[in-house]
Amino acid sequence: MAKIDFAKIPKFAQLPVRKNAPEDSNWGVFGDDDEVGCVNFLTPEGIVEAARLVRKGKVFRLDTPLNYASPPLFGREPVEHIKKSFEDLGLLGYDDLLNSYNTQEGSQWDGLGHVGNPTAKAFYNGVTNDQIKQSNKLGVHNWADRFVGRGVLIDVCRYREKQGRPLNPLKTEKYSLDDLKNALKAQNTELKPGAILLVRTGWMGAYLKTTPEEKRAMAPIDKLTACGVDDSREMVGWLWDNCVAAIGTDCPAVEPWPWDFRDNGALHYRTLSLLGLPLGEQFVLDKLADDCAEDGRYEFMLVSVPLHLTGGIASPPNAVAIK
Numbered sequence: 001m002a003k004i005d006f007a008k009i010p011k012f013a014q015l016p017v018r019k020n021a022p023e024d025s026n027w028g029v030f031g032d033d034d035e036v037g038c039v040n041f042l043t044p045e046g047i048v049e050a051a052r053l054v055r056k057g058k059v060f061r062l063d064t065p066l067n068y069a070s071p072p073l074f075g076r077e078p079v080e081h082i083k084k085s086f087e088d089l090g091l092l093g094y095d096d097l098l099n100s101y102n103t104q105e106g107s108q109w110d111g112l113g114h115v116g117n118p119t120a121k122a123f124y125n126g127v128t129n130d131q132i133k134q135s136n137k138l139g140v141h142n143w144a145d146r147f148v149g150r151g152v153l154i155d156v157c158r159y160r161e162k163q164g165r166p167l168n169p170l171k172t173e174k175y176s177l178d179d180l181k182n183a184l185k186a187q188n189t190e191l192k193p194g195a196i197l198l199v200r201t202g203w204m205g206a207y208l209k210t211t212p213e214e215k216r217a218m219a220p221i222d223k224l225t226a227c228g229v230d231d232s233r234e235m236v237g238w239l240w241d242n243c244v245a246a247i248g249t250d251c252p253a254v255e256p257w258p259w260d261f262r263d264n265g266a267l268h269y270r271t272l273s274l275l276g277l278p279l280g281e282q283f284v285l286d287k288l289a290d291d292c293a294e295d296g297r298y299e300f301m302l303v304s305v306p307l308h309l310t311g312g313i314a315s316p317p318n319a320v321a322i323k
């Protein structure tokens with residue numbers, strides 16, 4: 001693990017640092033062969049600091065149960081769970097079989113092999129499509145033992161509601177960078193380098209309240225509409241300049257859905273492929289947010305243990321926030 005000196009990280013305005021790298025990319029900042037991206041901002045010192053935030057022994061699970069979305073969003077496959085009996089061995093017992101498991105059927109980190117930048121025709125750090133297809137480059141295994149640090153929640157949904165300006169999470173509406181900054185200020189929370197940033201948009205709570213028919217209607221990729229954070233260059237510059245290690249939200253795509261796959265400015269491209277910044281989607285944040293509102297502490301230890309899937313494209317976060 002390369003030692004990170006936050007004072008020496010180039011500012012967004014100074015990017016790119018590698019010759020011929022795309023505009024607004026950090027390619028080369030963590031090394032020419034780096035496959036970890038912004039998760040490099042999670043340091044041993046940061047883990048020790050995060051552990052000091054554990055004060056009341058409360059644990060909040062941040063993932064949805066498998067198959068929580070019925071059917072899964074974006075037309076993804078549901079998981080088939082079979083209890084495989086040992087009956088034929090004369091034994092009273094079972095194994096689990098999970099068939100057609102799409103690692104993005106519910107809560108997920110999008111890995112760095114999930115999408116490449118259309119203009120650069122490359123994935124994070126210049127990795128080619130052939131490398132993603134034929135090797136384990138940029139797989140989620142690179143994060144398997146290092147996704148631990150100080151979590152920070154921005155409850156921008158509650159902030160906007162308190163302001164009398166709620167948005168409809170089930171529509172293509174966006175929270176601006178000013179909303180995020182002002183919510184942080186209202187919470188008295190500081191975004192220090194090396195944060196795993198969680199943003200509560202209110203989508204998950206709104207989705208869970210819908211009827212089974214409404215859920216079915218929302219599942220196809222061309223039928224879903226959902227809120228998210230603004231996909232602007234300023235948003236991404238702010239995340240980078242604050243050395244955010246990852247951003248996780250309770251909405252389907254972090255940015256509002258639908259986003260245009262042909263738009264080079266989409267947040268997915270700006271973050272995953274240009275900065276190696278993990279995007280977390282469909283996280284469970286409501287109970288954590290209630291607790292933060294109650295004790296006024298929006299920071300905690302966050303432990304995420306992605307699947308140890310060599311070459312994996314994405315992973316359920318398997319994450320907990322501990323306060």
Ligand code: UVW
Nearest residue numbers: 074104110252253281
């Ligand atoms: C989309 O934006 C389609 O979401 P995901 O990152 O889960 O593919």
